[in-house]
Amino acid sequence: MTGTVMERSHAKLTLWAAAFHLAASSKKGFSAHQLHRELGCQYNTAWFLHHRVMEAMRRGNLDLPPMGGDGSVVEADETYFGTIDKSELMPPDPGTQVGKKGGRKRGIRRSAYRAVFALVERGGSVRTFHVAQANQDTVHRIMRENITRETHIHTDESGLYKLAPWYFAKHETVKHSAYEYARGDVTTNTVEGYFSIFKRGMKGVYQHCKEKHLHRYLAEFDFRYNTRKITDMERTIAAVRGGEGKRLTYHQPR
Numbered sequence: 001m002t003g004t005v006m007e008r009s010h011a012k013l014t015l016w017a018a019a020f021h022l023a024a025s026s027k028k029g030f031s032a033h034q035l036h037r038e039l040g041c042q043y044n045t046a047w048f049l050h051h052r053v054m055e056a057m058r059r060g061n062l063d064l065p066p067m068g069g070d071g072s073v074v075e076a077d078e079t080y081f082g083t084i085d086k087s088e089l090m091p092p093d094p095g096t097q098v099g100k101k102g103g104r105k106r107g108i109r110r111s112a113y114r115a116v117f118a119l120v121e122r123g124g125s126v127r128t129f130h131v132a133q134a135n136q137d138t139v140h141r142i143m144r145e146n147i148t149r150e151t152h153i154h155t156d157e158s159g160l161y162k163l164a165p166w167y168f169a170k171h172e173t174v175k176h177s178a179y180e181y182a183r184g185d186v187t188t189n190t191v192e193g194y195f196s197i198f199k200r201g202m203k204g205v206y207q208h209c210k211e212k213h214l215h216r217y218l219a220e221f222d223f224r225y226n227t228r229k230i231t232d233m234e235r236t237i238a239a240v241r242g243g244e245g246k247r248l249t250y251h252q253p254r
Contacts, residue, residue, distance in 0.1 A: 004246065005052040005053070005056050005243040005248055006052070007247060009052075011048070015039055015041060018035075020053055020239050020240050021233075021236045022035065023050070023053045023054070023239065024224070024227075024236040024238075026205075027197070028200055028201035028205050030205070031050070032049075032051075034205075035049060051248060053243075054216045054217065054220045055216060055248045056242045056243030056246060057220050057222075057224075058216065058223075058242070059222070064146075066148045067121045067124070067125070068121060068148045069148055069151060071150075071152070072121060072124075073121070073122040073154055074120065074121050074122070074151050074153055074154070075119070075120045075121075075187075075190050075191040076119050076120075076153060076191065077118055077155065077156065078115060078118070078158075078160065079115075079118070079195045080113035080114065081114055081198075081202060081214075082114045082209060082211070083113055114211055114214060115132070115133060116131075116195075116214075117129045117138070117139060117142060118191050118194060119191075120190050120194055122190060125226040126191075126194050126225050127146060128194075128221070128222055129218075130211075134160065135160070136160050136163065139160045140161075140163050140164070140167065143164065143167065144167055147168065152168070152169060152170040152171075153168045153171045154171075154173070154174070154187060154188055155171070156176050157173050157174070157177065172186045174186055174187055174188060194225060197221065197225070201221065202217065223239065
């Protein structure tokens with residue numbers, strides 16, 4: 001187990017194997033509390049296993065090839081999930097209107113939510129990013145770093161993507177404000193479908209997630225989506241192999 005997420009662990013290999021299989025075979029996730037009940041271990045052991053399994057599922061951006069290509073379609077969209085702690089919020093700008101908008105709770109601004117940005121290649125893989133703020137600079141930087149210039153980009157009518165035609169071969173939008181969700185093959189239904197799976201898993205399975213761990217939960221959902229065409233056993237083996245060369249420590253090893 002040396003040189004993997006399992007290094008220096010006191011948990012039995014049978015617990016590790018079960019944790020990897022349960023996380024890889026559950027479409028919307030498998031929480032530490034469920035792991036604790038299924039395996040009959042202490043909750044802190046289940047939490048330890050769960051977070052390291054998610055770390056094994058994480059794929060770095062630097063060693064990944066760019067998405068898209070000539071004639072390929074990549075859908076881009078942003079969503080907001082989970083409120084940020086009040087202590088981390090910046091005071092609202094003078095003149096900012098605060099109220100009920102877009103189905104959000106009255107008195108909570110969009111900046112009070114955790115922003116998640118996603119890129120989904122039509123028929124291919126997904127990459128998600130937990131960003132401090134979903135603004136134009138951040139969104140376009142991520143797109144330029146992860147998508148080839150020959151790609152066709154599909155988004156909604158948000159002003160976040162108005163610079164996309166400058167960087168990519170083609171940019172087409174659907175106008176959700178006019179209840180337009182598809183126009184021929186132009187749609188963002190694929191990326192929105194991914195967000196649906198993610199939010200149902202977070203609300204129905206995990207329920208509680210601190211912001212500092214959100215990127216790891218996103219990595220877990222990315223992994224399952226990107227390996228959706230293989231069997232549960234193949235997905236489990238891929239997750240175990242993904243733990244090579246990784247360590248997740250909250251205390252410096254002695």
